Amino acid sequence: xxxxxxxxxxxxxxxxxxxxxxxxxxxxxxxxxxxTPFAVHGLDEAMGLKGTDLHIAGFIYGLxxxxxxxxxxxxxxxxxxxxxxxxxxHFALPAWIPITFELTVLFAAVGMTMTFCYLNQIMPGVKKxxxxxxQSDDLFVMAIEIGKHGNxxxxxxxxxxxxxxxxxxxxxxxGWWYGRWDKKEPYELAAG
Amino acid sequence: MNDRFEIPGRxxxxxxxxxxxGVLTLIGGIACLLMGQGTTDVDHARFxxxxxxxxxxxxxxxxxxxxxxxxxxxxQGSWIIAYRRVxxxxxxxxxxxxxxxxxxxxxxxxxxxxxxxVNTIYGWVTPGNDPILKGKSPFxxxxxxxxxxxxxxxxxxxxxRKIRALSIAQESAPHNDTKIYWKVFRLGAxxxxxxxxxxxxxxxxxxxxxxxxxxxxxxxxxYTFASAFVSGMSLILLWVVYLxxxxxxxxxxxxxxxxxxxxxxxxSIFWTYLWFAQYMLIWYANIPDETVHFKMxxxxxxxxxxxxxxxxxxxxxxxxxxxxxSKRNYFTITFMAMVIIFxxxxxxxxxxxxxxxxxxxxxxxxxxGIFMGFAGILIFxxxxxxxxxxxxxxxxxxxxxxxxxxx
Numbered sequence: 319x320x321x322x323x324x325x326x327x328x329x330x331x332x333x334x335x336x337x338x339x340x341x342x343x344x345x346x347x348x349x350x351x352x353x354t355p356f357a358v359h360g361l362d363e364a365m366g367l368k369g370t371d372l373h374i375a376g377f378i379y380g381l382x383x384x385x386x387x388x389x390x391x392x393x394x395x396x397x398x399x400x401x402x403x404x405x406x407x408h409f410a411l412p413a414w415i416p417i418t419f420e421l422t423v424l425f426a427a428v429g430m431t432m433t434f435c436y437l438n439q440i441m442p443g444v445k446k447x448x449x450x451x452x453q454s455d456d457l458f459v460m461a462i463e464i465g466k467h468g469n470x471x472x473x474x475x476x477x478x479x480x481x482x483x484x485x486x487x488x489x490x491x492x493g494w495w496y497g498r499w500d501k502k503e504p505y506e507l508a509a510g
Numbered sequence: 511m512n513d514r515f516e517i518p519g520r521x522x523x524x525x526x527x528x529x530x531x532g533v534l535t536l537i538g539g540i541a542c543l544l545m546g547q548g549t550t551d552v553d554h555a556r557f558x559x560x561x562x563x564x565x566x567x568x569x570x571x572x573x574x575x576x577x578x579x580x581x582x583x584x585x586q587g588s589w590i591i592a593y594r595r596v597x598x599x600x601x602x603x604x605x606x607x608x609x610x611x612x613x614x615x616x617x618x619x620x621x622x623x624x625x626x627x628v629n630t631i632y633g634w635v636t637p638g639n640d641p642i643l644k645g646k647s648p649f650x651x652x653x654x655x656x657x658x659x660x661x662x663x664x665x666x667x668x669x670x671r672k673i674r675a676l677s678i679a680q681e682s683a684p685h686n687d688t689k690i691y692w693k694v695f696r697l698g699a700x701x702x703x704x705x706x707x708x709x710x711x712x713x714x715x716x717x718x719x720x721x722x723x724x725x726x727x728x729x730x731x732x733y734t735f736a737s738a739f740v741s742g743m744s745l746i747l748l749w750v751v752y753l754x755x756x757x758x759x760x761x762x763x764x765x766x767x768x769x770x771x772x773x774x775x776x777x778s779i780f781w782t783y784l785w786f787a788q789y790m791l792i793w794y795a796n797i798p799d800e801t802v803h804f805k806m807x808x809x810x811x812x813x814x815x816x817x818x819x820x821x822x823x824x825x826x827x828x829x830x831x832x833x834x835x836s837k838r839n840y841f842t843i844t845f846m847a848m849v850i851i852f853x854x855x856x857x858x859x860x861x862x863x864x865x866x867x868x869x870x871x872x873x874x875x876x877x878x879g880i881f882m883g884f885a886g887i888l889i890f891x892x893x894x895x896x897x898x899x900x901x902x903x904x905x906x907x908x909x910x911x912x913x914x915x916x917x
Contacts, residue, residue: 359916377832404796412790 321505322463322492324350325473326449327482329458332358338480339364342462347473350461350492353453372437376430383425387418445497447490457483463492513901515758517893525889532883539876551624555866558618558631559721560877564884565611566717567858569663570709570734571851572607572888574742575600576670577705580698588911589769592761594903596749598674599895605667606891607884612663615717619652631866634723642724650723655716662708669701674895681905691907710735718858722865725803729788734861736781740823741854743773744847749892751844758901761913764838768917771837774850778827781854785820807860811869815860822853855881 329335332354339361342349349365395401396408406413435441453459462477464470470487477485489505497503539557543549575597582590590597618631629635634650637643643650673694680690714734719726727733747770753759792800807816826849836842863871903909 373834406794412786412793415786415790 320492321489322350323468323470324449324488324490325462325464325470325477326486326488327460327462327477327480328450328452328484329460329481330456330483332361332458334481335458335460336361336364338477338482339460341480342460342477345476347476348463348465350463353449353459353461355454355456355458358458370437372430372433375433376426379429380422380426382429383422384418386425387421388414391417439494441494443496444494445499445503446494447488447492449488449490450484461488513758513760515753515756515893515896515901517897518756521889521893525886525893528882528886529890530886531879532886535876535879535883538879551626551630552867552870554622554624555630556870556872556876558614558622559862559866560880561614562618562631562717563858563862564880565607565614566862567738567855568884568888569604569607569611569666570738571742571745571854572600572604573666573670573705573709574739575746576604576666576673576701577709577739578743578746579673580669580701580705583694583698584702586695588908589766589915589917591903591906591908591912592763592766592915593746593750593753593759594677594906595896595899595901596753597746598677599892600745600749600888601670602674602895603888603891604670605663606887608663608667610887611717612659615659616656619655632720632723633865634720646723650716650720655720658712658716662713665704665708669697669704673697673701677903677906678899680903681900683905685905686907688907709738718861721862722803725800727788727792727800727803729784729791733781733784733788736777736784737823737854737857740774740777740781741851743770743777744850745888746770747774747843747847748851751840751847753896753901754840761902761909763915765915765917766912767840767843768834768837769915771831771843771846772917774843774846775827775831775837778823778831778850782820782824782828785824806864810864811871812860812864815856819853819857819860822849823857826853 327338329338335352335354335358339349339352343364343366352361352365354361391414392409395410400408402408403410439446449461450457450459460477460482462473464473464487474485474487491503491505495503539560543554543557546553579590579594579597579601618629619635622629622631623636624630627636628638632655634643634646635652637647676690676694676697680687683690709731711731714731718734719730747767750759750762750767750770754762789804792804806812827846830836830842831846836846859873859877906912
């Protein structure tokens with residue numbers, strides 16, 4: 319991943335946050351992410367985020383589960399080890415439906431959970447940069463990416479006009495990485 | 511907000527036309543029975559079975575509206591408030607279909623006999639020397655049938671009208687007065703109890719399952735309920751879409767339609783679950799008393815309907831309604847609502863017809879004409895009720911909540 323420079327603004331009210339997000343987008347700055355203590359309805363639309371495609375992944379995982387179950391059971395009971403159970407035909411589809419259903423649900427659920435973790439970059443043993451210690455407590459924190467040619471002072475001044483309580487510039491890793499929370503990373507030490 | 515519905519001339523003409531078609535079909539059917547050359551016992555049975563099928567089907571799908579309103583009131587849900595007048599109007603007209611169903615069923619029980627003096631629709635009425643029917647006679651007898659039917663239909667009709675009356679009374683109550691709200695809440699709880707003891711147990715036993723009095727399935731009432739519920743939701747949706755096309759129901763957005771679509775999708779799956787649970791247990795145990803039911807339907811003369819039923823009521827909803835955009839598209843959702851109602855009409859058809867008609871079943875002018883007649887009665891009565899009050903429940907406590915509802 320990449321180490322980038324961010325302008326970070328902290329707001330103490332969602333009613334200030336919404337116009338701020340809108341004006342930042344109108345100005346053309348790139349919002350890295352907005353961190354809020356609770357789910358704020360409509361914020362994803364205000365930030366211009368697209369709807370998720372997670373459910374399409376879920377459908378595909380479900381199909382994988384269905385075909386795994388039907389394929390495996392039918393292979394076992396018709397060719398690998400055919401046994402006569404109560405005079406039923408070897409290809410006894412109704413009896414397999416419950417297991418097929420369960421496996422469909424299992425594949426879809428586990429697959430979607432893992433995809434969700436991947437998309438949100440959360441996993442045990444994985445670290446992400448925290449822009450503000452109070453972002454999960456009582457502050458709404460917006461991080462804006464400053465490109466190579468961006469002017470950090472201009473961005474910070476603009477953020478102050480949007481009603482931010484606190485504005486600072488941070489150099490941080492943008493993605494996720496394997497790491498421990500009790501140890502600082504080299505780039506963190508370098509940035510002080 | 512003022513939002514009155516006035517019946518467009520086209521709708522009134524359509525509904526009256528459909529009722530006329532139904533009446534003419536009925537007269538034609540009677541004329542064929544009385545004057546036709548060589549009418550057989552099966553023709554008589556078909557006449558009554560078709561009336562039974564449609565009257566029970568329409569009674570059950572309209573009662574679903576009362577159930578939905580009760581359940582949502584009890585859950586304190588607001589999503590239904592934007593179009594609550596629609597289920598209210600459908601529920602307030604349950605008495606129409608209840609009356610027709612009661613008349614049809616009592617005529618079948620008391621007057622219908624074939625040339626050998628046997629009631630081929632409700633076989634338990636004339637048990638003869640059958641030991642099984644004699645053993646079931648403490649429950650399956652005329653007195654129990656009439657008593658249960660009258661109590662059930664009476665309670666449904668009462669609750670349907672009462673819930674609507676309370677909702678209308680809320681309009682003239684003081685602003686933000688919660689008295690009626692909690693009254694509907696309690697009434698909803700009572701109705702769920704009533705509904706559980708009728709639709710989800712006794713009524714399908716008596717009205718539909720007893721057509722095949724030797725056979726039984728403990729799941730049958732749930733299965734019937736699922737079938738009725740999903741078509742009842744589709745019926746509400748069709749009315750909502752119609753009213754929106756007329757420029758009414760301004761509060762209803764795609765979010766509300768999406769919720770109704772979710773119900774249609776989810777309860778199609780629920781129906782399939784019960785359909786399959788009943789099928790698989792009977793298939794697995796392979797006891798002749800039980801498999802006789804599916805012998806007739808799956809491998810016998812009804813196999814077309816059996817498989818069509820599965821495709822229309824499971825494969826089509828799961829494939830078409832699964833995606834979010836299709837539940838928010840007025841065309842797909844309306845199309846699927848009509849498909850689902852037709853599919854569950856077929857489902858009720860294959861529940862009732864095999865025993866009295868055997869291989870001589872038809873879906874012909876008589877079946878379709880009677881269905882059109884019932885549809886006409888439904889459109890006529892519900893649209894009349896809809897005109898009688900404002901379509902937006904202005905004084906409802908949850909009006910603001912429903913306006914900003916997100917599915």
